[in-house]
Amino acid sequence: MTKGELEAYREQLVQLHHRLNGDVSSLKEEALGNGGGGNNLSNMPIHMADLGSDAFEQENTLNLLANEQQQLEEIAEALDRIRQGAFGTCEECETPIPKARLKEIPYARYCVECARKQERRS
Ligand SMILES: [Zn+2]
Incomplete structure (x- = not known):
């Protein structure tokens, strides 16, 4: 892999990291309830039906959040591999x-x- 290619991947990873980071913080706010902070009591659903769908939505949000956080870790490690010159090589069989x-x-x-x-x- 050339230096230019490596630099392009690095750029791509940094941008992806940036985008996911933004996603994760807005998802966190969503999961915590409407922008975080403030008086959450006023946002409490009154009907049981609402309560159910809210819990479902919150679970979805949390799943997505876990997924994206996992991805962020993978990206951080890929950036480490670029620094160490190990990027683009399979960790298992060491082929490109x-x-x-x-x-x-x-x-x-x-x-x-x-x-x-x-x-x-797994
Ligand atoms: Zn392999």
Whole structure:
């Protein structure tokens, strides 16, 4: 991989990190209830039906939040790998990760085959 390519991936990762970070903070506010802080009591749903759908929505938000936080960690580690010169190499079998895969998932740590094996394991 050339320096230019590496720099392009780094740029992509930084931007993705930035975007997800913004997402995560607005999701957090959503999960905590309408902008956080303030008087949340006035926002309490009155009807049981509302209560149910709110709980459901909150769970969805929390799932999404966990997902994005996980992604943020992966991105941070990918940036570390760029610094260490290990970026773009499968952590499992040490073959280069195909560019098509890196384009799709710039923080991928495994080649396609090893990623499949990992998925099967978990
Ligand atoms: Zn591999």
